[in-house]
Amino acid sequence: MTQPRIRHNDYGVLRPPAPGQWEPRLSVSVVIAAYGHQDKLDLTLAALAAQTYPRHLMEVVVVDDGTAPALRLPEIAPENTRLITTEPGSRGRSNARNAGLALAGGEVIHWLDADMVTFGDEVEAHMRWHHLADYLVVMGYVRYVDHQPGTPAPAEVHAAVSAGAADKLFDEAASEPHSWIVDLAERTDGLRTAGDSAYRVHVTNAASVNARLLREAGPLDTGLVLGEDTELGYRLAQAGAAFVLAPEARSRHLGTSMMMRDGEQVRRYNHVFVPDHVPHMRWLRTHPRRQWLVPYVEVVVEAxxxxxxxxxxxxxxxxxxxLNDIQITLVGPWGSVQEDRRNPLDSPLLDLLLVRGLYRNEPRVRYAERVPATAAPSPFRMLCPPGWVPGPETLRRVVDRAVEHGHGLINVALDEADEVVTARLEHTGAFARAALVRAEGEDLDAAVHDVYGTHWLDGRSLGFLVAAEAEPPKRGKSEDPALKREVARLRAENARLTDRLAALTSEASAPEQPKTTARRSPGSLLRRLR
Structure with a gap:
């Protein structure tokens, strides 16, 4: 089908049908990773057995992650429900979900925790969005409720959900949502203006995603014990996903979440392991010289x-x-580069041989036979022709411009003498989205312009120089002289204003003078500060 074009994350262009007033056609696999708590799993399956979504289009895959004694399927469960068990050597929540994903046959994957009670139209509320576009990640609305084992009973849950009275099962007044998701939604018009931060809402306790998109982005990272939801959400964004909040897709989580119980320790743990995988976490990648698993920018040079x-x-x-957080990919016929062992100066492709030799031990440089199809999971890719040299701040300035304005492509004009020579910065998620929605025969850059926007900049004003004019980098010289002078000037001005403010603060705290002394207005103090 022709895909609608969501610009950035503004999914307001989509108009989902009202529940019960449309004809579903897509199949869905509900994947549940479970460990222990048979009583909670029984309630989860009882609620799923009462869903309004057509039974022949829904399957449930429950993955027992090594419970002893093993979990079982209860009497009340959806018709098409399977129970599998993970292998002893591949335990953990991510492994369990990936095992379920491997068996799932649905066109949409609906992640669900094993301690969730869904409202009767929860699956339908997710699926009506997926029928509109095939690159969506849909987040349901979860509230956390108190739970006492044995109450309610599975039959009671099934009856209430079937009758549309799931909200009567729990003390709704005492329930609470993910406060940080609510806050983000309120600040971004329900994620419509969230831009590149929308992926942060991806929590797999009640999320759904197009199966093709999920498999393209890859399964959950089994190397992460916590934070794997965020990391997968980030990779889905680089694959072109748009993130939808669906408050009508309601469910109740039995008990509080780990974040609610021990938020500070969870954040402390995640701040160590997750930033390596998610370059958008700039506030945690503050070290000026550190390297990370996934670089912020891939620079491509065709040698x-x-x-x-x-x-x-x-x-x-x-x-x-x-901007040190980069990886450089040198493109060339590296498999054909051979050194003449008797007379190395006679080696064919000598220039490529020298390039490879120069950077053979540089960890930020790699070699490729052709330009990679995508920079994913890096969020940006800079393509620059050889012979053009950026200044120390050039790359940072171009990337900052893209981030500030949300551009999907920035073309940098380097030379126009005989032909236009350009470098270009590509937003990975924008190009992935454009590839998903472009019409047959449509230029990819044109589709990028439509879904994210494009922009032109002048190379020389950004600091690009031809190689003959550029000064080679020198040890201990990471800034150009003009920039150093400006930094020194600003520091001196800051010191002057700090001293002046201290003097005025001291003056203001002095004993009050006789009333005959004229009192200065705030305006006069500001003028004195200047």
Whole structure:
């Protein structure tokens, strides 16, 4: 089908049908990872057995992650429900969900925790969005309720959900949602203006995603014990996903979440392990020289046909950037590069041989035979022709412009003498989205412009120079002289204003003078500060 074009994350262009007033056609697999708590699983399955979504379009895959004694399927459960068990060597929540995903046959994957009671139209509320576009991640509305084992009974849950009275099962007044999701939704018009931060709402206790998109982005990362939901949400965003909040998709979580019980320790743990995988967490990637598993920007330089000197000048320029969080991919026929062991100067493709030799031990440089299809999971890719050298702040300035304005593509004009020579910064998620929605024969850049926007900048004003004009980076010289002078000036001005403020504060706290003394207005104090 022709895909609707969601710009950034503004899914307001979609108009889902009212529950019960449409004809479903997509199949869904509800995947539940479970460990222990048979009583809660019984309630979860009892509620799913009362869903309004057509039974022939819904399957449930329950994955027992090594419970002893093993979990069982209760009497009240959806018709098409399977129970499998993870292998002893592959335990953990992510492994369990991935095992369920491997068996799931639905066109949509609906993640659900094993301690959730869904309202009767919860699955339908998710699925009516997926019928509108095939690149959506839909988040339901979860509230956390107190739960005492044995109450309510599975038959009571099934009857209440069937009657549309699931809200009568619990003390709704005492329930509470994910406060941080509510806060983000309120600040971003229900995620419509959330931009690149929308992925943060991805929590797999009640989320659904197009199965093709999920498998393209990859399953959950089994190397993460916590934070795996956020990391998968981030990768889905790089695959072109748009994130929808569906408050009508209601469910109740039996008991509080780990974040509610021990939020500070969860954050402390996640701040160690998750930023390696999620470059958008800039507030946690503050070290100026550290390297991370997933770089913020992939820089691509096509070395084939270029001189060693030009390629080196470009690569060295990027390696000296103030934005250190990068990886450089050198593209060329590296498999054909061979060194003549008797007379190395006679080696074919000598310039490529020299380039490979120069950076063979540089961890931020890798080699590829062709330009990679995507920069994912890195959120940005800069493509620059050899022979053009960025200044220390050039890359940071271009990326900051893209982030500030949400551009999907920034073209940088380098030269227009004989032909237009450009470098370009590509937003990974924007190009993935454009590839999903573009019409047959439509130029990809045009589709990017439609869903994210494009922009042109002048290379020289950004600090790009031809290799012959650029000064090679030197040890201990990470900034150009003009920038150093400006930093020194601003520091001196800051020190002057700090001293002046201290003097005025001291003056203001002095004993009050006789009334004949004129009192200065706030305006006069501001003028004195200046």
């Amino acid at each position: 084939e046909g270029a001189s060693y000197e030009d390629t080196r000048a470009t690569v060295d320029g990027f390696l000296a950037s103030s």
